Amino acid sequence: MAQVQRPTRERTRKVPVAMPEEPRAAAWLRxxxxxxxxxxxxxxVVAALVVLAPGLKTFVEQxxxxxxxxxxxxxxxxxxxxxxxxxxxxxxPAYIEAQARDRLYYVYPGDITFLVIxxxxxxxxxxxxxxxxxxxxxxxxxxxxxxxxxYQAGLTDATPEQLESPQQGG
Numbered sequence: 001m002a003q004v005q006r007p008t009r010e011r012t013r014k015v016p017v018a019m020p021e022e023p024r025a026a027a028w029l030r031x032x033x034x035x036x037x038x039x040x041x042x043x044x045v046v047a048a049l050v051v052l053a054p055g056l057k058t059f060v061e062q063x064x065x066x067x068x069x070x071x072x073x074x075x076x077x078x079x080x081x082x083x084x085x086x087x088x089x090x091x092x093p094a095y096i097e098a099q100a101r102d103r104l105y106y107v108y109p110g111d112i113t114f115l116v117i118x119x120x121x122x123x124x125x126x127x128x129x130x131x132x133x134x135x136x137x138x139x140x141x142x143x144x145x146x147x148x149x150x151y152q153a154g155l156t157d158a159t160p161e162q163l164e165s166p167q168q169g170g
Contacts, residue, residue, distance in 0.1 A: 022030075089095045100106040107113050 105113070105115065
């Protein structure tokens with residue numbers, strides 16, 4: 001029989017391959033062996049967590065509620081202290097007198113009081129001019145203006161309604 005010759009192939013060469021270095025955690029996990037005792041301990045820990053977790057959750061929620069209630073009690077106590085201080089102030093006759101004078105405009109007989117109307121700060125910058133920190137002087141001779149109003153009031157025959165008010169620019 002005639003021998004059939006096979007075509008010769010090139011032989012494959014063996015080339016060493018460098019694998020990347022394995023991380024330390026992966027090497028530890030690959031070498032980790034779980035024994036029966038370790039498995040039973042792990043199951044016991046998981047069972048304990050399952051049993052204790054609802055109770056622990058309830059404990060944490062109750063502690064939060066207690067903290068919130070203690071805070072509200074502290075706020076209420078502060079309010080009570082403020083109200084007691086207010087009661088103590090109102091027990092003092094001098095404070096009552098000061099409040100009657102300030103709020104109700106009470107005066108003793110013979111006292112002369114002045115009530116300033118329009119004492120708000122809204123009209124300070126009506127001209128649209130910028131407010132300045134520098135001192136500004138007016139060009140009005142106030143002594144002459146005072147004397148002229150006294151002479152005018154003393155020498156006129158006009159009624160008070162006919163006289164011009166200084167606020168009207170006269």
